[in-house]
Amino acid sequence: MTSLDTPVAPATDPQDERLAAPQGIGGNIRAAARRVRDGDLGMLPVVAGIVVIWTIFQALNQTFLSSTNLVNLSFDMVPLGVIALGIVCVLLAGQIDLSVGSVSGVSAATTAVVMVRYEQPMVLAILVAVASGCLIGWIYGQAFNRFGVPSFVVTLGGLLAFLGAQLWLLRGQNAINIPYDSALVKFAQVWFVPGWLSYLLAVAAAGGFLAVGWARSLRRRRAGLFSSSVQWLLAQSLLLLAVLLFAVYYLNRTRGVSWMFVLFVALVLGVHYTLGHTRFGRSIYAVGGNAEAARRAGIDVPRVYTSAFVMCSGLAALGGILFASRLAAANQSTGTADVNLNAIAAAVIGGTSLFGGRGSAFAALLGVLVIQSISSGLTLLNLDSSYRFMITGAVLLVAVALDSAARRSRRAHGRG
């Protein structure tokens, strides 16, 4: 601890006297507040949105924030969240995929057909479905790169084509039921992390956050670079630990933390690492920001586009499988209706820019929490889908307006 606290002789970067380096916890909070005012909103609007939405629904219906309902929420948000995670990837590359709903539907149908109609092992069914999803993304990439068809047109075509494929696979059957005793259904209904392990995971997550931050801080100090204060890091880790422990405790009052939710968080962390800490991820941001500059920097831009489409369709396929497992069936309406727009809305509400090059994997997690909370709250109030569509549409509009306004403000305050 002392090794981090003692200031090392001149840190390399804050040499320019115009630069105000944040000091202590108060300084860090003030710096964060200034960033928000300048339009560098980050996660703030979505977190504020969640607080507002939860307060309203709790006031309208006392069961909304009950442990039982939140456990259900933690299940229901996963399929859509996985799809939104893929949307984040294409949006970052400056493209769009309007067909994720159909792709998830066709993937759900594929899984059910392979598993039930052809009686093949579950793992094979999942592999076939996800591989088909990736293939679809690859085809989108080729159409975009080779023929220059704008991505919204290619994927709009895909929307219709794969809806057709889904209906063809089901061949007039309304639904194919997946047996209740299969691991696929149990995973989405009854498999929970044991209580002790869920607390352990929470502590491990906060500890991991602290350890990574600490190691980074040490390395930066050794290299003579500026690093933010230890108190700030400790405060963040403790806050994270408190939030996680409370969440785990609260969920464990009834059924607990589902493995399906753990899978989602693991996927988010994996995508976060890929986007933020690999050359490949950097190239996605670069292409979304300025494709020509990326090309001149030697980046294989077409390959980046193809990878983004493949990631998106692959994750959409996985989301479809999770839809099927949650429902214990694949039917004609899996992935239809509002799935497409909800997934895109979740990514944008979470803070991913529609203009490319800006956003993060956590956008999918927080955004889908907003969308699913609205849906769950309205269901509890016995309001049908007509209200859900209208309210989700309005929230999406607000999020996009906020994105555009923040973009203008960033321009004015020089934050890109």
Next chain:
Amino acid sequence: MTASAPRAATDAVLSLRGICKQFGAVAALTDIDLDVAAGEVVAVVGDNGAGKSTLVKVLSGVYTPDAGTILFRGEEVRLDSPAAAHDMGIATVYQDLALCENLDVKANLFLGQELRPWMLDDVAMEKDSWRLLRELSAKIPTLDVPVAALSGGQRQTVAIARSLLGNPEVILLDEPTAALGVAQTAEVLDLIERLRENGLGVVMISHNMEDVRAVADRVAVLRLGRNNGVFDAADVSSEDVVAAITGAADNVVARRAARRAAPRTEKEVP
């Protein structure tokens, strides 16, 4: 290809022979020859629209020429992508800088050549970034801001710093000092001289005759997309270069100079 090269530089790292580039009806480059030797600074000058940036982009793999050959170290090469030129050791500072505004300074500096591709080494990259920027006496307060937050001159410095990464053999600078202050301009001219001492070939495009005469060994003039003479920087006068750029001894620059000189001589007479 032209029958005889104007100057068969045996030590040329980079040679162009008969390069042509057409944009629709516009012949941006016609039959261009150019040689750059190791440890030599070649200035390319010409009017607006003369084809200088197009020439740079042909050399950096952004445009593929319609005709002509490019020789690198005496061997014919195809520069069909920026990546190919980069791998060969040709680094470029573009006139429009080509930076990603959403990425921060260090991400831009290392774009496409990040250290440890599967676990980015941010600390090492940041250290290297500071070293490079110090070398150029860059006035950039922090590396954490997106490039959109930088001034025009700061961005230009970032673009120049980026070209120095990865030990290139030839550096192409398209108006590198256009947006720079006096101190930074001097710094960049010093840098160009250092690059020459280190045996790199430098192609510099500039509209500033003083800068050109300060650092260039040879001055190649482009006019309307064609070669219009190569001069030895040591013994050519600015007037001759201007005449070659504009295509006539009686040009607007000369007339203006004469006009400004006239009143002063009148005053001296009485």
